[in-house]
Amino acid sequence: MRSVEDHRRHLLDQVRSLAPRRIPVLAPELLGSVLAADVVSGAALPGFDNSAMDGYAVRAADVADAPVTLPVDGDIPAGDTRSSVLQPGTAWRIMTGAPVPAGADSVVQVELTDGGTHQVRVEHAVAPGTAVRRLGGDVQKGDVVALAGTRIAPWHIPAIVSAGHAEVEVIPRPRVGIVTTGDELRPAGSDLAYGQVIDCNGPMLASLVTAHGFAVGAVRAVGDGGPETRAALTSLAGEVDAIVTSGGVSAGAFEPLKLAFADDFEFTQVAMQPGKPQGFGMLGDVPVFCLPGNPVSSLVSFEVFVAPALRSMAGRPDAARSVRATVQTGWSSPPGRAQFARVVLDHDRRIVSSGGQASHIMGGLAHANALAVVPAEVTQVHEGDVLEVIPLIGGA
Ligand SMILES: Nc1nc2c(c(=O)[nH]1)N[C@H]1C(S)=C(S)[C@@H](COP(=O)(O)OP(=O)(O)OC[C@H]3O[C@@H](n4cnc5c(N)ncnc54)[C@H](O)[C@@H]3O)O[C@H]1N2
Numbered sequence: 001m002r003s004v005e006d007h008r009r010h011l012l013d014q015v016r017s018l019a020p021r022r023i024p025v026l027a028p029e030l031l032g033s034v035l036a037a038d039v040v041s042g043a044a045l046p047g048f049d050n051s052a053m054d055g056y057a058v059r060a061a062d063v064a065d066a067p068v069t070l071p072v073d074g075d076i077p078a079g080d081t082r083s084s085v086l087q088p089g090t091a092w093r094i095m096t097g098a099p100v101p102a103g104a105d106s107v108v109q110v111e112l113t114d115g116g117t118h119q120v121r122v123e124h125a126v127a128p129g130t131a132v133r134r135l136g137g138d139v140q141k142g143d144v145v146a147l148a149g150t151r152i153a154p155w156h157i158p159a160i161v162s163a164g165h166a167e168v169e170v171i172p173r174p175r176v177g178i179v180t181t182g183d184e185l186r187p188a189g190s191d192l193a194y195g196q197v198i199d200c201n202g203p204m205l206a207s208l209v210t211a212h213g214f215a216v217g218a219v220r221a222v223g224d225g226g227p228e229t230r231a232a233l234t235s236l237a238g239e240v241d242a243i244v245t246s247g248g249v250s251a252g253a254f255e256p257l258k259l260a261f262a263d264d265f266e267f268t269q270v271a272m273q274p275g276k277p278q279g280f281g282m283l284g285d286v287p288v289f290c291l292p293g294n295p296v297s298s299l300v301s302f303e304v305f306v307a308p309a310l311r312s313m314a315g316r317p318d319a320a321r322s323v324r325a326t327v328q329t330g331w332s333s334p335p336g337r338a339q340f341a342r343v344v345l346d347h348d349r350r351i352v353s354s355g356g357q358a359s360h361i362m363g364g365l366a367h368a369n370a371l372a373v374v375p376a377e378v379t380q381v382h383e384g385d386v387l388e389v390i391p392l393i394g395g396a
């Protein structure tokens with residue numbers, strides 16, 4: 001059996017970062033995409049000297065002996081495109097964000113005056129430069145406002161947009177197609193006949209794709225037929241950047257992925273529990289991750305193999321974050337296979353098993369918030385042991 005690390009490396013070696021494309025700044029898919037090139041400012045920010053306060057533009061020297069009364073030349077609202085000039089010994093009434101008139105070096109905020117419109121009494125002196133936001137004081141034209149490799153978050157947007165960009169070049173978030181397999185599956189909400197089960201992997205894998213910051217391209221279900229499965233995947237490969245399947249990869253008589261792609265994909269066993277049977281192949285440029293069908297096996301396989309591969313395709317430097325935590329009550333682990341035990345991790349970095357560790361145990365999974373990694377050579381976890389723990393990623 002292949003080790004977990006070897007299988008992950010094997011997958012990462014075969015996936016490529018997606019081709020960059022230009023995305024409008026208002027497109028929802030921009031968030032979480034990775035900049036493919038530095039974003040350079042086409043403008044100085046601020047673009048002109050402007051007022052930081054509602055008040056009066058003055059020369060500081062004219063109010064040095066405050067209280068003083070100055071005639072008001074007029075109003076300068078924000079958005080005023082005239083080039084006003086301040087005559088010495090006068091004031092302009094000015095609003096926050098409005099251009100400071102030539103000749104003025106300061107703004108006296110309205111609270112320090114009587115608020116007059118024809119003339120204004122200034123109660124306090126101000127230092128030169130008070131309440132003036134200088135041209136280029138934030139960003140110079142030609143400055144890099146966001147570096148290539150940045151994963152775009154809301155706080156990058158003001159600088160990018162104000163620097164003059166309505167679109168940016170990014171490595172897009174991979175669009176992922178999901179295909180569940182099995183004649184026994186029925187969609188969520190169905191009434192079931194004896195022997196049938198609800199298809200929970202479709203919705204679960206879709207939510208994993210979203211929670212990890214990728215895009216869901218399609219969610220489909222097929223039966224146990226090889227040709228049907230091959231046709232579904234081949235057609236889906238034209239619509240998405242990656243495909244994740246569940247089921248049909250173990251040793252049964254009706255294993256649709258194996259039937260469909262025996263000659264094209266690699267089916268292997270990885271020394272882990274859950275997640276032992278794994279498949280992988282390429283349909284053109286589109287990687288296809290074939291995960292085992294047991295729901296917990298699918299989830300663990302996604303976390304351990306698919307998420308790192310999709311992050312690599314997305315050009316994302318962020319790695320899965322693991323912590324070290326102390327076992328409160330022990331449990332057993334299969335020999336020769338790394339166990340990804342479903343556990344409850346508390347704020348003091350202590351863990352307990354969330355319940356049964358068989359790969360069909362969804363009730364216990366629903367109580368878990370992390371996966372504890374038990375090394376392959378360990379068969380019994382004891383109270384006080386310290387393990388690597390991968391917190392499960394929820395929604396934003
Ligand atoms: N003779 C052997 N049998 C099995 C082996 C083995 O090595 N030799 N490995 C076992 C392990 S480990 C796993 S994991 C499973 C993986 O099986 P498959 O990937 O082929 O998946 P299926 O047989 O299609 O389904 C397994 C199980 O999961 C249920 N399932 C499948 N898809 C869904 C879904 N979308 N939603 C809900 N439940 C699903 C399915 O009904 C089965 O109960 O094989 C073991 N067997």
Ligand code: MOO
Binds near residue numbers: 297
């Ligand atoms: O290795 Mo399978 O994924 O446990 O049940």
